[in-house]
Amino acid sequence: MLAFLGRSTIQKLITLFFVSVISFLIIHLAPGEPSQIDPLNPKFTQEVLERFRKQFHLDEPLYKQYYIFYRDLFAGKSVSWKDNRPVLGKIYERFLNSLPLFILGTLITWTLSFPVGIHAAIRRGSFYDRSTTFLAYLLISIPGFFFAYMLIIFVVTRFHVPVIGMETFGLAPRGLLIPAMDRVWHLLLPSILFAAGGIAVLSRYVRNQMLEVESQDYVRTARAKGLPADKVHYKHALRNALLPFVTMFGLILPGLLGGSVIIESIFSWPGMGRMAYEAILARDYPVILTVNFISAILVLIGTFISDLLYMIVDPRIRL
């Protein structure tokens, strides 16, 4: 156990180091510089450009820039080139905005996928199974932005509620209920979109997992000795089918960041995805690199947790 922990930690640190190097190289070797973002702006004289380059160490060799950047990052001193605010503070602020979206989306995904997948597996080949299968493919295949606009058209024309942004601007603070409902409406659509793809993938996975367990010998034995169907399905099969999903708790961590760029742009949701998008547009290297670095850490921690959980849950696995 300890050996596994140590080996895994070292491995992940090495991976993280290379990720930091590669992302740094990608950004700095790409043509163009942040100082050239607006070449037609008359305020950007040669002198200003030089000062800009000096200020942000762009005139140093690459390895020095790399050292300076990650030193500042770990010291918590790195600042955004766009507005000179500390990067970590900026990310934390946006993270708090993204968090409700992430939590609600994950809750919807996990509460819906399991019943749907289990029922589809139990009634294999039925109309229910085939229609949920098709629905799942539909949800995987629909472009997120198109789905978003369909939902916006539907909700706005049907219920006449505003959905763009985090809350309605200038809403009079009357009581508790109206602002709360307003927040819920604004939260609902992006969360559903956030969950849509996840539901499709996870419910299919649950179904396949359940089918695999249902074809095992001990399930046939349970059925043969005359147990009621419900007991066979939910007590014998389901418990074992759930095993791999424990590990998926670790893998949802990276979802905090990924895949939300388009949805947050459409809904003008000031979350992390949108911040990353704005940073890319402004060539705000510190923000881009930090977001990338944090998401790599999340991925690595996620896989680490899932490995660990697997070891705890399934005694057959010895890593």
Place this chain on the structure above:
Amino acid sequence: MIGVNEKSSPTPPEGGVLEAPKKTLFQENWGLFKRNRLALAGLMIFLIFFIIALTGRILTYGRNPYFNPALVRLQEKLRPPLSMPNLETLKPEEVPRFGVYLFGTDDLGRDVFSRMLQGAWVSLTVGFVAVGIAVVIGVFLGGIAGYYGSSRVRTGHLLAFVLLGWGVIDLLTVVVTILRGQGGINIFLGRIAVDIFMVLIGAGIATLLIRMGYSKGRRPIPTGLSVLFLKLFSVDVLITGLIDIMLCFPSFFLILTVVALLERSIFNIMAVIGLTSWMGAARFIRAEFLSLREQDFVTAATALGVPNWRIIFRHMVPNAMAPVLVSATIGIATAILTEAGLSFLGFGVPPPDATWGNILSNGKNFLFDAPWLTFVPGFAVLIVVLAFNLFGEGLRDVLNPKLRER
């Protein structure tokens, strides 16, 4: 007489036990595939889409195409689908084909039907080229990891790689800078000399290592150069490490970053999507190769003296392609979605060329006044991606006997 009889209709001995199967593998698979109606529908849509994209390319190509996707008719903007053009205000050459706007017009009065035709080709090529790149890289790296996984990387390999890579890339940058006229050749003379020196040393080390590799340790390592032959780690560790590193990047964000930094062009998008999505294929091929390497037919081929490259490409790759084929089909769907997403965010193909993503992106400003600008490309992307996904899943069921319905 007996001989003729035998030749014309070979009667199987012992009741047909030794008879070869009547169906070929393809026929058998096709029979299985046909039973899955959704997958069959997917294949049909895929073929139709292919034909539409091809004819669309031909009909919208050139200076004066049959369907003109770039023709601006400001007096005819935002006309709904199936509306007739106002013939009094249009010049004869501006009248749309068939005398009707099949899918309406956009905010500049361009015919959406023509633009959709043009966009179909973009979606198709992005999907196929990006996945093609991914599969080639995946098969190459996965194959090396699976076949040569246990051999060791030596210090010389790394050194040669770094020197060659650095030298060639730096030379190319210098050449590009000079060709663009951003500096004379005189400024770069020193840098060019250093680069050429590095390339030469790198090439020298590489040849040395290759020649030593051929002699299989029979020749002694030249004294003084033994530092080049230190064993570091296995090839497998190197490549799986690379895969792990690539999986750490948030893929859409990475693609977005690179595409935003590079020039806007369709080729960059294809290359970037391809370069960031090869990990699945590499993993599949590696796993398949690890098990295939132990099989008897590979041992037999090795014993016959078949060269390594021939074992890999002639014997092993065809046996390992099934899961890659499935993931490639689904990868095309993902690539089309990614391209549409990039176009939607404004990083796609530069205007005036149309893609389904940027038609949709323009259409969002007229969401309530001209919903067809959103719905037509949206449903087109949905149907094509759905077709690829269904086809891929059907293929998976056929190619993986374990998943077949019992």
